[in-house]
Amino acid sequence: MHGDPPLSIPPAHPDWLDAELRERDATAFVHVGSGSMLRYLTGYEGHATTVFVYTPDATVLCVPQTVESVPDSPERVRRFDARQKHPGQVAVDVLDELLESRVETVLTPPTIPHDAALYLSAEYELASTDAIERARREKAESERTRIAVAQGVAATGLDRAREVLAAADRSGDRLLWEGDVLTTGRLRDAINTEIATAGGVPCNGTRIGVGGPPESTRTDVAIPPATTIAVSVAPREPEGYHGHLTRTLVVDGDGGWERRAHVAVTNARSAALATLDAGAGVTTGELHRELVAELGAYGFDPSPESGDVIANLGHGVGLDPREPPAVDGTTELSAGTILAVRPGLADAQQGYVALGDVIVVEEDGVRRLVEYPLSMEPGS
Amino acid sequence: MHGDPPLSIPPAHPDWLDAELRERDATAFVHVGSGSMLRYLTGYEGHATTVFVYTPDATVLCVPQTVESVPDSPERVRRFDARQKHPGQVAVDVLDELLESRVETVLTPPTIPHDAALYLSAEYELASTDAIERARREKAESERTRIAVAQGVAATGLDRAREVLAAADRSGDRLLWEGDVLTTGRLRDAINTEIATAGGVPCNGTRIGVGGPPESTRTDVAIPPATTIAVSVAPREPEGYHGHLTRTLVVDGDGGWERRAHVAVTNARSAALATLDAGAGVTTGELHRELVAELGAYGFDPSPESGDVIANLGHGVGLDPREPPAVDGTTELSAGTILAVRPGLADAQQGYVALGDVIVVEEDGVRRLVEYPLSMEPGS
Structure with missing residues (x-):
């Protein structure tokens, strides 16, 4: 046997x-x-x-x-x-x-x-x-290799989401794709099909949020135009390690709140990566403070009470799609730590914008596992 | 939000x-x-x-x-x-x-x-x-409905496995599919792609065993002809409930051990379902004894020490792909219990044959959620 x-x-x-x-x-x-x-x-x-x-x-x-x-x-x-x-x-x-x-x-x-x-x-x-x-x-070299494989699959899944949304046609307050109303369930199935074809296992990591944070598979709602579509994928590669990629897309956006939020989140992301450029020794709390401060600099209230700034700014990635350390607290990042750095903003009326990428902390800096476009435009 | x-x-x-x-x-x-x-x-x-x-x-x-x-x-x-x-x-x-x-x-x-x-x-x-x-x-009606949906997706996945194996060409001691060596990894990806397309989430439930029991995704080996290929799928539907379907297929079988084992397992399956025809009140231990006795009647040593009879003859199915009760012990089956009944035989030299189906125990009998062909021939 x-x-x-x-x-x-x-x-x-x-x-x-x-x-x-x-x-x-x-x-x-x-x-x-x-x-x-x-x-x-x-x-x-x-x-x-x-x-x-x-x-x-x-x-x-x-x-x-x-x-x-x-x-x-x-x-x-x-x-x-x-x-x-x-x-x-x-x-x-x-x-x-x-x-x-x-x-x-x-x-x-x-x-x-x-x-x-x-x-x-x-x-x-x-x-x-x-x-x-x-x-x-602290991931061993073999583990980092597996997470990089999973992250490649994650990018393939997000490519598919962009393709589907770019091909969707506006019809009043809905989107049509391949002749039918585009829902979060149909988009999720399309992403998961792509992930499986690429040799990954989607598990329950493919989450889509319409005007709000990515949701579990229990949600299946029509995707409207001019609304934030937060797509988060966390496929598993065959050995059991996960990737993580979050992007926010908008079809026919009107360039209001979500455009400002996207600029703030993009800059918070750069600032966080710059903080990590110091390499090992930075704490998860410093990273958290940098993200919140940068979002605040763009006029988004950084206090947790406002409901403006989303709470989950990142987490470890490995055999679990979310594992310690959380991006807060006092954990000192050591070489080999793998994090999903995930700045984001939520507003109950306006929508939700987040960008999540996986990075590896190294002795003297930080490395992104996959470079993936940040744009909110599905077709770009 | x-x-x-x-x-x-x-x-x-x-x-x-x-x-x-x-x-x-x-x-x-x-x-x-x-x-x-x-x-x-x-x-x-x-x-x-x-x-x-x-x-x-x-x-x-x-x-x-x-x-x-x-x-x-x-x-x-x-x-x-x-x-x-x-x-x-x-x-x-x-x-x-x-x-x-x-x-x-x-x-x-x-x-x-x-x-x-x-x-x-x-x-x-x-x-x-x-x-x-x-x-x-004891599953509520709403839960049974969800498991039936998942079981329909499981059948779609198994259909794809049969299609791939039926289309494979023998090349010496290997099989070729779409111009390349057919491996358990490629077969798993094809099944998972189909499951995702059908609206299910494959998670890690798609397991394939070559000459042995279904294996985790860590295994990726070439699939040879004339060898048992045990395919087990347990997709999740969007609400979180699972299905379970196991079939054993052979490409160009020589009709030896695996043919005898398949007859024994098929008959053990019928006998187990007949035992359940009494409906609620049968114990998991009685079901276990019936399965083992029937396999023994076909000349397969029913003692656990022989290594002939496989140990896992079934389990509950629900929010977990495997959950209580196990098919053994003293649990009395009540109306609403959902079980994967899964008679099987293993022989270290000859291979592995199992058939797994999901059934619902009712007050006065048993109901299979999906009728699926038992044949070992992929093309039939």
Whole structure:
């Protein structure tokens, strides 16, 4: 039976995890769950709740018997019967086998499921660690390569959005495309088709907002002319890493609020990238302040209470389409951090304008992964 | 600013949650997290960690300030600054406001994040409940409709897989399609393109296994003739519900093991559906035993140790592509339960054959959502 490629990203015995165990005077690390943290730690991506136990001497991955396809490292993979044994008990049993005594400290992510944590804390001294979050923040070269692939697919998806909107004809207060009313659902399907054709997986990252922020797939409304159309794409490439690209387009705009907002957002974007030109060491809070100040300089009230300035100015990108760090707070950006920098403005009456691009922080500067046109005109 | 449609699935004050609170002598229910449980409880789908507090008198959803688009029920939605306050503390503050005293019992899902649970249990008596899991198991009519839509999209995706494989030409130990070697990656992209065109979102549910079980998107290998190709699709429709369809195809098969396995799996499938003809009241364990016994009757060793019989014979389908109940254990199937019934056989040397269909358990029988051909021949 075939399996996924061997556990490959990150290395099986990462230095950062060994260092964290030493620093915290702990002997093991345990994660219970599924999703991107498990994928990061093991290379394995599955639906089922899985147990990961790590010591400097051993790495053990326990998956339920019902899982068919697991990474082909048989010496590290064990099976358990989820009907008979709780994942928390599975973790305790593996620890009992690997460790010499129960007085030792075991680290877990703070968000480990509470039921599993209760099994563990009944037998071991439990402490939480954000080491995985910190490690995930600095992307390895192989991860940056994957995100660049995803970002190329994102650009293809946005190209398609521009094509569709450029080909749409105005008919009163609606747009027609290929003989029918153009809705956010039809535009999303066209973008997703392009993303899939280009080898990406659209997941739920393709979001479109008409006169407001990009919306989940639950929304399907007619797209009118002279209204902001915020298109956000975050496709996944086959290895599991995401891209992020946001552009705002307007068909037959009247050049009012959205034109002024677009100038402000474009300049805030340049200012933010200039701030990052200093390279590693800038904090997410400094970036946030620079974006807000620049938007304010164009007459948009920078206080959160006004409702003018949108709140989400950016976030990390990786195995999750949105992951830490948020563009605020006090996180110091280190070389290898990948961010979606995403200045934007919202006005309940006038619309929504945002520009989001993925950048890599480097020792001595910042690099954009893909250069993509900023224009609001679909046809330009 | 626009928002998602109002909280609509399930009703804002579900009877089952009120009943659970009464039965457990509890006064509130709290969930902290993101993902499908939050989506089920509130209609809201987001990346950010969100706090949901429920009492029979009030429903409060607290989202981080950085979230742009939330359900438009302003009286129920509050904002918090995730830099200043932990979601667990947010939950405690809302409870303090809604409840009369701190001696009351608060229910949470067992898998609530441990850090949030520590905030809560410091102030309130905490107890876990599986009421949400039980409620999610019985799909409302509106949910069944959505899953039927997703299942129609799944059939379209499988149609495309059959078309591609039927059009492929044998060239030695490989298949050529549109002038190039046909790989699992190319086949997946073709299926995903079709799913997106049909208005579905493929997410990561499109999995293809060559000579083995369906694999994650990390695998990209050439597809040879005379080898089992297991194709599994689980697209999402716009509201967030999934379908599930698994078929096994062979190009230029030699009619050996895979033919025998296909007959056995086809008959196990019929037997399982006949078992379900009794309607509500059958247990998942009975279904499991029926499937294993029928596969055994065709000479395939039904013991888990042999490696012959595959482990995953089915699972629930809904807001998650795989959700409870698993097809094993002691869960009694009630009217409204939606299952992917998925008999299959694996042999490390010979290949992998599985057939997966979505069924609805009804009071007095079982209904398949989509009838789809069982044949292993792509062109038939």
